[in-house]
Amino acid sequence: MRAIVCHELTGPAALRLEELAEPCPGPGQVRIRVRACGVNFADSLITRGHYQKQPPLPFTPGFEVSGEVLELGNGVEGIVRGDRVLAMTPCGGYAEQVVADGKRCLRIPAEMSWEHAAALPVVFGTSHIALCHRARLRAGETLVVHGASGGVGLTAVAIGKQLGATVIATAGSPEKLAVAAAHGADYLIDARREDVRQRIKELTAGRGADVVYDPVGGELFTASLRSIAFEGRILIIGFASGSVPPVPANHLLVKNVDLIGINWPAYAEFNPQVMTDSIQTLIDWYLDGVIKPHVSATYPLQSAVEALDQVVSRKSTGKVVITTD
Numbered sequence: 001m002r003a004i005v006c007h008e009l010t011g012p013a014a015l016r017l018e019e020l021a022e023p024c025p026g027p028g029q030v031r032i033r034v035r036a037c038g039v040n041f042a043d044s045l046i047t048r049g050h051y052q053k054q055p056p057l058p059f060t061p062g063f064e065v066s067g068e069v070l071e072l073g074n075g076v077e078g079i080v081r082g083d084r085v086l087a088m089t090p091c092g093g094y095a096e097q098v099v100a101d102g103k104r105c106l107r108i109p110a111e112m113s114w115e116h117a118a119a120l121p122v123v124f125g126t127s128h129i130a131l132c133h134r135a136r137l138r139a140g141e142t143l144v145v146h147g148a149s150g151g152v153g154l155t156a157v158a159i160g161k162q163l164g165a166t167v168i169a170t171a172g173s174p175e176k177l178a179v180a181a182a183h184g185a186d187y188l189i190d191a192r193r194e195d196v197r198q199r200i201k202e203l204t205a206g207r208g209a210d211v212v213y214d215p216v217g218g219e220l221f222t223a224s225l226r227s228i229a230f231e232g233r234i235l236i237i238g239f240a241s242g243s244v245p246p247v248p249a250n251h252l253l254v255k256n257v258d259l260i261g262i263n264w265p266a267y268a269e270f271n272p273q274v275m276t277d278s279i280q281t282l283i284d285w286y287l288d289g290v291i292k293p294h295v296s297a298t299y300p301l302q303s304a305v306e307a308l309d310q311v312v313s314r315k316s317t318g319k320v321v322i323t324t325d
Contacts, residue, residue, distance in 0.1 A: 003095035009049035025073035036118035037093035038064040039320040062093020066117035076102035086117040119293035119319040126264040127155040139164025141210035149176035200227035218243035233258040294318030
């Protein structure tokens, strides 16, 4: 089988397409014929050795796949050969086949395309757990989403609207803001041309945002902290800006602010039922027409480096997906 392999931690440019032996599932595992794999910013971090949990070299990146079950290891329940599934994997998705934990696989309906299934787990799963499980976003509250046209940002916009919030989207260009508006954002802020803190205050009549969803960090985190409402919650999703901001703890004290970290993959290890229930809810929402992944580009497996560059350089909107057909 073909796979994209990382032999050294020097970044995406070092990835190579290679022929590997087919993997064999162990107890509790399934072997999947990969049809599509989602591309994530974290894929670039893992190729540089900067991810929270690093696999040993050599390894194949890829945290989320969709495809058909080819083989079952001993003890797998609820899945049979031939099932269409999506799966969350610690790595290995950039390949024609992958072995996944059977408990991290969910059946997908015939109505869901391979591309949509592969685009669902990480970005929608992150936003769903962040907004529902961690921030407890309620109908009528105001949600600010930074990087609102990106992979996780668009899902936060969609889920925020589904939960009944008023959504303020920030992004770095009118074109990206238009994408956020098309997915339901109520108000738009051009983060490169406008004073984000001032605009949030204006749009909330001086009260500030109840919840901020921040995958960017840097100056936007500072603006968020200065425009958060009393008892507001700031969700730390990531640091796409490359800057991890220091936190002035006195600001948290004065406004009774919750600063909430979101490490979505950690649920697979520490509370897997939360992750499984979340993905199943998202599949149900997909069938109901409530959510729909925005796949802005697809690339063949051999063009994985180019696909990852689109995400890292923030040229893409929504989700980029690799296909193996």
